[in-house]
Amino acid sequence: MGLRDLTAAGQIAAVLAGETSSEELLDAHLAAIAADDVDAFLAVDADGARARAREIDAMPERPPLAGVPIGIKDALSVRDVVTTAGSRMLEGFRPLYTATCVAQLEAAGAVVVGKTNMDEFAMGSSTENSAFKNTLNPWDHGRVPGGSSGGSAAAVAERQVPWTLGSDTGGSIRQPAALCGIVGMKPTYGAVSRSGLIAFASSLDQVGPFARIVEDAALLLRHMVGRDPMDSTSLDWPGEIAAPTATDLSGMRVGVVGELMGDGIEPGVRAAVDAALGTIEELGGTVVPVSLPSALSGLATYYVLAPAECSANLARFDGVRYGPVAPAANLLDQYETTRGDLFGPEVKRRMMLGTFALASGYYDQYYGRAQRVRTLMVREFAQAFEKVDLLASPTSPTVAFPLGDRTADPYAMYMADVCTIPVSLAGLPAISIPCGLADGLPVGLQLAGPAFSENALLGAAHALEGALAFDTRPPGLVT
Amino acid sequence: MREELSGILEHIDAIRAMDLDGVPPTTHVITLENVVRPDVPVSGLTRDEALREAAHATDEGFGVPRMD
Amino acid sequence: MSAYEPVIGVEIHVQLSTRTKMFCGCELSFGDPPNTHTCPVCLAHPGVLPVVNEEAVRRALLIGLALGCEIAPRSIFHRKNYFYPDLPKAYQISQFDIPICGRGEFRALREDGSELVVGITRAHLEEDAAKLTHAGGRRAGAAESVVDFNRGGTPLVEIVTEPDLRSPSDVALFLRQLRQTLLFLGVSDCSMEEGSMRADANVSIRPVGSHEYGTKTELKNMNSFRFLERGIEAEIARQEEIVGAGGRVSQETVHYEPDTGHITSLRSKEESHDYRYFPEPDLVPIAPDPAWVEELRAGLPELPLPLRRRMVGEMGLSAEDAEVLTEGPELVAYFMEAAALADPKACANWIRGELRAQLREVGVEPWQSKVTPAHVAALVGLLDAGTVTVPAAKEVMAEVIVSGEDPADVVESKGLGAMDEGDLAAVVAEIVAANPDQAQQLRDGKDKVIGFFVGQTMKRTGGRADPQSVQRLVREAVRGG
16 A cells, blocks of 8 residues: 555554654655546646645644645635636735634644646536636536636545645535545634635635545644634634544434435435434434425525625636736726636626626626625525535535536526535534445535534444445556 | 526525515624634735735835826 | 805715724724725735724714714614725715715804804714725726725715705804814814815806705815805706706716816716615614713813804904904813913913914924913913013013013013113113114104104113104103203
8 A cells, every 4th residue: 555545644643653754745746646547637836846845844843734635726826826716817926824724723733736627717516617727526527526626626536746725615625525534624604714716606615625535634624723823714613623532323314305405416416315314313413304495595695695785796807916917008908808718708708797796787686685695504404404414415516527517508507516515604514525436427415514624524424435335446457 | 697696696586575574684603702813913924925915016015006 | 146045055075083093903003104004904815804982882872962063862774885096895885865874954153243154964884995006007907996905994984965955155254263163172173285184065056046956966076165165156057057057966976176177977886876785784872871962062172162152242352353263172272271260351362372383483383382371371471561561571572482481480580570760761862862863863753763762772771672652762762862
């Protein structure tokens, strides 16, 4: 078993036991990245990483993350390291500061190896909207890894790094985790600082971890939660994110959301999820049906709110203060040409939708109503959590689909997030763990909990993961 | 583009049909209030840093073409 | 008498003189080289987030309380979206339908003592735009304008009045007194010239007696109250001419050129602008603790208008005295300290008059000088007791300005005490005797000659005589001789 087959926790233990060094770990992973055939990374900072690894190796006492390498979604700013958000609008852009969550992990001893590929400005469910290239699913190179954090998911599945950071607005961590057969988590809204995360939809965006196992995801989250003075919407975290240790689910009531187990779910996915629900019961949990009627309106609501916020968040990109510019004789031409040339079609679509939803005369019908549906959703989740401890559903209605399959039909692409969106709208934490295969491709089970229930959620996921014993190695992966 | 947008709009229109009587809007899912910072200066960027990423920086600032 | 009455409302933008910007910790200063007070937040870099300046909130509350506004128990921020190079996020964080301060009222004092009541619709917090300077000269490919972000993000309070004003002079009166109030609160430098206070007027006209509103135009970018007043006059005239000729006023922005007196309409890019306001997701509501608000209310300084009424009503000052002395909080404090120790009216006269005049020569304000309020009170006391004459007192003041010495000591050390009447009469007698021709002219009725004798006496006595007494003694001496 090579170094890359160790989990992050395993790699930390190996470093602390003197069995390996941070630099040795780095070398092993850089070699994998160099040999890469899934195109997970947009940029690799080998020199910077090596300098940091050596620095950590020289420390008499290793910091908690012991120099284990990590990949960072290119939506997160890293000072002086090219950060593009998957867009030509930021081609060559080097931020003047580092995102708080990345700084926290670096301070804890993580070594940032590079920036991973993503759908442009986090808009997409397949990473095909990246302005630069596609990322391939490690389980089948003809299929998508999911999105928008496809690069981060693929990098972990390929064991190019043991863990990565992604961002999740409507499912952009959970869905790619499901499609790539790994763990991905979106924490409670406000748990992790958004300072430095290039904003897509401010009231929905959250940073979260990808890893092969729940324990590793919990470890990353542990070092990122808490109030950041640079983010007014970040929360004081009550207590600590614990290392999950549960091995059974006795006493746990798990609700299955009927609206998310309907016709839109592929039979193979449903079967794998049903089997996982059976495992929950074997572990002592009780599975009960639960109804969330507003979940059916989730997609429509999300595709009003998120585009509206993004239309404002992306208005700052005009080539004046950073990024490339299409020079022109007058200001209006410069705005139009720069933005017209450098934004991709999905981004433009969403900005137009968003502008429309906020327009005078339409606000009440669209944005205003969407905010009210959001209230219904929050209430329904609260009611559900009076009856159950956790909610379960498929993470994605389908397994990974072929590249190019949905690029001509935006709404078909949007449907990929139908299971993950309601939780985002309510600001609740959710995790996807691989629960089985359908036609040889990974299926993800989503577990969601009330706000601040991370420890319970991670514990349950950990216990279930142990019982499911899913093999996260894609066929043919050599380590 | 126009077709794609109309298609999306048709789906989104579902929310116009919902009964939302008496349901207030959710502006923030968190219940925080009064998050403020003290009025104390924090060191910022030098001018060179501020201008570093600008495609059209002049000696002193960010250049923009004329507004007609 | 016009058939129409003007209906005017004003929007005032007040830059708060906090140390840092509204949403980031960049230091605010004036006159520094461009782009030397910026950070990723106020440059709107990708991924940055705003954080509210607590002092800006406190000052906005002070303004609201001073204007008698309802303080919103919970207010939120909104995004106001539009594109312009001085707005780096392409939206301004402002407040829309739930501002921090609601309805209030301002009572201004006219010269004749009557009150002008102006309804305040609201006051809210927002951030200021950066500065766009248009470069001169044309070079192919050169940028034509340059943006300086030093002041971008300065905290602003926008105050909106009801359309309660009915004349340009009332507008100027209201603005001057509002400014005074804001200065007293210590929330802003309130300088129209420097741009820390800006006022735009919404102007319309309607037939006298009508209660409907006519179409309003907006007059912007005037950098003094006087120019604004004249601009409003010109705009009223322009509207009256249009309506008088059977036309209709269009809703637009107008520009007044003070040099020419011309008023022109601007094709405003903002008239039909849809700002697509929506609640700011990056900021949480402001819900000031009611106990804290009460503390602020109780701690408000005495404001200019109540002060002026008190000065006139209880302290015997003239309305004009009161207006001048309440120019600023430092001057008020200075005067009040003196007035606690000696006759307020006399103190007012001396401070307004001789003290300020002398200090103007050295470019210093009373509270910055060596003359303390106690010194002023002492001098007033000496005058009252007849220990010094007025001319001597002026000399004493000049000396105190230089040395900071106590007036009584100066009187002694410089021998400026008022002359004893007997000694004075002796001096007068000498001068009369030495100038028989002038004495004869005076006897003959050429009254103006008295000035000669007074002048001579004053010179001889070094100002230690008071002119009235000298005149009396001269006449007596001349009669007697």
